[in-house]
Amino acid sequence: MGILSRTSYVIRSKINSVLNRTEDPTQTLDYSYEQMRDQLQDVKRGIADLTTQKKRLEMQKRRLEDNVDKHNEQARTAVEQDREDLARRALEKKKTKMNQIEDLERQVSELQSQQDRLIEQKDELQSRIEEFRTKKETMKARYEAAEASSTVSEAMTATGEEFEDVGRAIERAEEQTEDMEARSAAMDELHESGAFDDVLSDKDNIDRELEELSTDSGVEAELETLKSDVGADESESEPVPETAADEDELEDLDTDVSDANVSDEEVESELAELQDEEN
Structure with a gap:
């Protein structure tokens, strides 16, 4: 591993450690849930766009079918009037329209298959989102309960930073009080024993x-x-x-x-x- 690779690895590990300390699981779960909901909305919009495109092709197909009927009538009328050339031209247009109709039907069928797949994916994604939502709420409740329990435990055992400061302050006050009490008792004992003579008298x-x-x-x-x-x-x-x-x-x-x-x-x-x- 080169120097740059090691440096990059160390930096990533440090950043990951900082993120782990600052990350709030409840916010992460809510963000993930919102991301999944956004994905579901994208899938729904995709299905709507695909369905719109399919409907356009179906409308175009119906227009072509109407043209086919029209050209068929034109060919029949031309034959009745001994206009074989017009009948041939009408039948040629009819054939072209029918080819277009077949192509549209193939496209509509493909779009329908894509739509069915997207609907299945949408239903699956929606089911996963609902399942994730239930797990998310459960995890949030467990995390909040654990956080509250940890706070209470720290308060009871005085292991938190603020309680540690309070504990140290109490210890210092007790030490100073004991020192003053010991000094006062010593001075009383020395005074009673006459070890300290009056400085104003000989x-x-x-x-x-x-x-x-x-x-x-x-x-x-x-x-x-x-x-x-x-x-x-x-x-x-x-x-x-x-x-x-x-x-x-x-x-x-x-x-x-x-x-x-x-x-x-x-x-x-x-x-x-x-x-x-x-x-």
């Missing part, structure tokens, strides 16, 4: 915890002072006899206050030692 976690303890101790001490003041005011305004249970509660309260004071002194002592060490 205090570390120990300093903040010590401040919280000092604040809590100060609040407790102030609360105890308020309780003592309130108790003193109540005792001055309305003396109430103390019972054994009340004495026990007061002893417990005094013990808690003394314990709280000792704890504050210990914390202050440790803080002083730590400050001395740092200095």
